Amino acid sequence: MEASRGGQRAKRRLIRGAYAAALLLGGLFAATPAGAVSSGGTHLPFSQYTDMVVDEAAGHIFFTSNTSTVTVTDLSGVDAQTINGLAGSSGLALSPDGSTIYVAATSANTIASIDTTSLAVTKPFTGLSCPSSLAFAGGKLYFSYGCAVGESNIGSIDVANSSPTVSTDLVNDYWYSPPYFADTPPSSNVLVAGQQDMEPATIISYDVADGSPVKLAQNDSDSCENLESMAVTTDGAEVAVACGSPYHVSTYNTADLSGIDTYGGDSPYPAAVAFSADDSQLAAGYSGYDDPNVVIYPSGDPSSTILGEDLDVGGQGTLTRDDLRFGASGSLYAVVPTSVYDNDFDLFVIPDPALPVPILTVNAPSTDQRGSQISVSGQITSAPSLTYPLTLGISRQDANGVQVLGSVTTDDSGNFSFDDTPPVAGTATYTVSYDPIAAGDSTHAPVAESAQVDVSGDPTTLTLTTDARHYEYDSRVHLTAQLGPTSGAETVSIIAEPRGDGETLVSTKKVDSNGMLTASYRVKRSTTFLAQFNGDLERAAASARVDVTVSGKVSEAMEGANHRSHGVFRYGPTDVPLLESTVKPVQPDACIQFVAQHRSYEVWKTIHKRNCVRTDSSGTASYRFTGTHVLGAHYRIRAVWAGDATSTAAHGKWRYVVFRH
Secondary structure (H helix, E strand, O other), X not given: OEOOOOOOOOOOOOEOOOHHHEEEEOOEEEEOOOOOEEOOEEEEOOOOOOEXXXXXXXXXXXXXXXXXXXXXXXXXXXXXEEEOOOOOXXXXXXXXXXXXXXXXXXXXXXXXXXXXXXXXXXXXXXXXXXXXXXXXXXXXXXXXXXXXXXXXXXXXXXXXXXXXXXXXXXXXXXXXXXXXXXXXXXXXXXXXXXXXXXXXXXXXXXXXXXXXXXXXEEEOOOOOEEEEEEEEOOOOOEEEEEEEEOOOEEEEEOOOOOEEEEEOOOOOXXXXXXXXXXXXXXXXXXXXXXOOOEEEEEOOOOOOOXXXXXXOOOOOOOXXXXXXXXXXXXXXXXXXXXXXXXXXXXXXXXXXXXXXXXXXXXXXXXXXXXXXXXXXXXXXXXXXXXXXXXXXXXXXXXXXXXXXXXXXXXXXXXXXXXXXXXXXOEXXXXXXXXXXXXXXXXXXXXXXXXXXXXXXXXXXXXXXXXXXXEEOOOEEEEEEEEEEOOOOOOEEEEEEEEOOOOOEEEEEEEOOXXXXXXXXXXXXXXXXXXXXXXXXXXXXXXXXXXXXXXXXXXXXXXXXXXEEEOOEEEEOOOOOOEEEEXXXXXXXXXXXXXXXXXXXXXXXXXXXXXXXXXXXXXXXXXXXXXXXXXXXXXEXXXXXXXXXXXOEOEEOOOEEEEEOO
16 A cells, blocks of 8 residues: 655645654654644644744744643644743744743733743743733844733843843834734844734834834835734845735835735735745735635745645634744744634644655555564655665554654665554554654655554454344343453443334443343334444454344224123124224334124134225224124124334234124
8 A cells, every 4th residue: 555645846735644743753753643633734732822933943832822821832733731820821932042932921911931941931021011912123022011002012121131121111102002013033123013903003113223113114004904914024124914904915115114015916814924034935824715725925926826725624724813934944834723713723834845845655555463564665755866875764653652663764766664563453554754854954845654554453253142033012122242252341332223213222331251241122123233342452343233023013992882891892783893903113004904703603704804994194094894793693803914124914902792782
């Protein structure tokens, strides 16, 4: 069985599935579980999203969600850890030297420092007034703040100083609420602030090269309604802006906020923008339902696209506010809502579109027996060519989780093979991955592919028996399921499937020490019983079935009799006996036969037969015993039902009749 192959530039596959869950282990990537996975993304353990910082050097992604928790994952979105006690966590910023993450704990009036290696909280700056957005520019950490409407401003902290000084009230501009800062490279000497949740949005650029903000330009025209996201280039000369309206991403000169380009034509509801580390690429995300919802453009060339991806999760297919970030490697990270309520999120990682993805094939047998050795093989190739031999990470994922199997080295043509013995039954997924960073390869993108093996468990026997094969209507069936071999810890289920009706779970529980499970069930139709053992890590699944037939039931009632004695109904000379018969299970429009007999010379002889009287919606049919009757003679009548696919034939009791004065 051959896994799918890595593609090239036109529409690049995402790092997802196994590679999206890759870990750096001993310099090698090996697949690990991606937690809950939705439609290709890695599920993130929070229900609100506010901000994100990607720290590829330390191998972390930091997320805030306007709660008291900062979530930290690896670069795949797994191995989640939480840093608690930071009430109202919102804005994030990574220090220029990469040693510290700063987080604005708005509700705690604090900006906290987090060591990117130990993840310990250090050096909190307290006593601030509801700090919100953070950005490094001009060598300082800038923050927006303000708890009351119309009283917001911008402050700074010279965190590089051994005794940092906090400065506030740095600008004279009116901010209705704490402004949002553009995603800003630390090398920039320009800070761009904007007012979100306003129509139109106010955007102001500041020169911070001399240590304090000097206003460069302001734009509060109708060119931006509902500001969603902004990003500044490395040199601070250009800012990209995404607004709910108009339906395109715009770039502006930060010096005067004059327009440069528009990207995206008529793409509805721009939600996020991000520049790559070298400013060569501009990523735009859209919260409308059009495809694609993430587009990467070459900077300065809005008529061209490098990549278009539809990050569609659970039919949602939209992005949320300011949820795109480029890593230093060129990979693009996207936080994507998985529900229309924006309360559940997946992480997608798109490799650098500028790098070719090697073609990796992984081959394994489609089936295997638990405990039997298999051989996994494949090849990795690329243009431009790779430098062989290569070291590839390998792993196996099965019911026990992910096991890192180490690494395998290719030959001089990129071929590889390794052996493994699947220890448990079920699906075993073998993943092979190539990490160009660990290999010192700057000319290829990472790649991972997988092959699945259906591993069967040890043979298991399961039987199901009943105490009879035919039952009267509404009788109780006694069932016995026998599983073997057994440890007494296996769970067996018994299911009833009455004909013409839905299935019913009779019992599901562990077998006893002898592998036995007993149960009973009351039947009203012919029924198929199923016993099921779903298998476990060692034993194969097994099932058994048994069919029983069940006769219908015909109940009768005589009407119009003057008297009943010793089971005989007495009628007058001119009376007409009426026999009402009901079939169970209820059979509307069923054909009932009525038979009348006369006793003559000690022998019962049929004198009248109605072959088909149709039942009504309640399953009842009536028969009138008409004609000339001999006074004092003995008669009897009854109803007969021939049965159907649900039940076997049934008849009522003989009803004895006599006519007298």
